[in-house]
Amino acid sequence: MDGFSGGTLGVVLVASALTSLVAMAATALWSKRVGKYAVVDITWGLVFVAIGWVAYLAGQHSGRSLLLAVLVTLWGGRLAWHIRGRALGQGEDPRYAKMLSGVPEEKRFRTALVKVFGTQGAAAWFVSLPLQVAAATDSALGWVAALGVVVWLVGVTFESVGDAQLKAFKADPANKGKVMDRGLWGWTRHPNYFGDSAVWWGMWVVAAEAWPGVLTVLSPVVMTYFLAFATGARLLESEMAKRPGYPEYQERTSMFFPLPPKKK
DSSP states (O other): OTTOOHHHHHHHHHHHHHHHHHHHHHHHHHHHHHTOGGGHHHHHHHHHHHHHHHHHHHTTOOHHHHHHHHHHHHHHHHHHHHHHHHHTTOOOOHHHHHHTTTSOHHHHHHHHIIIIIIHHHHHHHHHTHHHHHHTTOOOOOOHHHHHHHHHHHHHHHHHHHHHHHHHHHHHOGGGTTOOOOSGGGGTOSOHHHHHHHHHHHHHHHHHHTSTTGGGGGHHHHHHHHHHHHSTTHHHHHHHHTTSTTHHHHHHHSOSSSOOOOOOO
């Protein structure tokens, strides 16, 4: 294996797991203090940033690992800042309220430790495996890594532009009660979730250029599954479908992957 160190990988895996555990434990305490589980969404992007740099520092200090740490920082930092701004002054996220609705009040926090913080902490560790494995290699960057950066850039563009378009739409009082179906939202009902998925496929491509990074393919697969079918788009749509005009929007617009909109 060219430039791969199994011993280094073991250290990186353990250090990354501890990083995720500490981040989610701190977030759980923060959540209990403010009385809102949705604060975990702010930590979601930041825990990847922390893992990226911990992996780099505990690894072989390769150019590939440094590149991935920078890419995940740009993505995770923007995401955390956006969600922080969106969450200010808002109540609990309907997704978490629904997830814990059947749990008695006295058991809700303990249940959230597993279903919200524990699950997201484990998912962050698993999804970030491309970053961790890349940190245990020191092979040179090539054209495959460049392709991965292009895929990452497409994802970041979809996510950031989609978020900006939705923010501008909501800021206009004339759009109150209307469904956002313009710009990227006319091509996919979830440009931010699609962008998230593309970001992680891009980082996997960067890692896959160096063996055994290619073996971490399940990481972007799991991320895409969560975004499209688990805690992301599907769960959100179960609430959005109740809004006037949304069922019609669903009929003419692709759910996840961007496609030309059908005629109204």
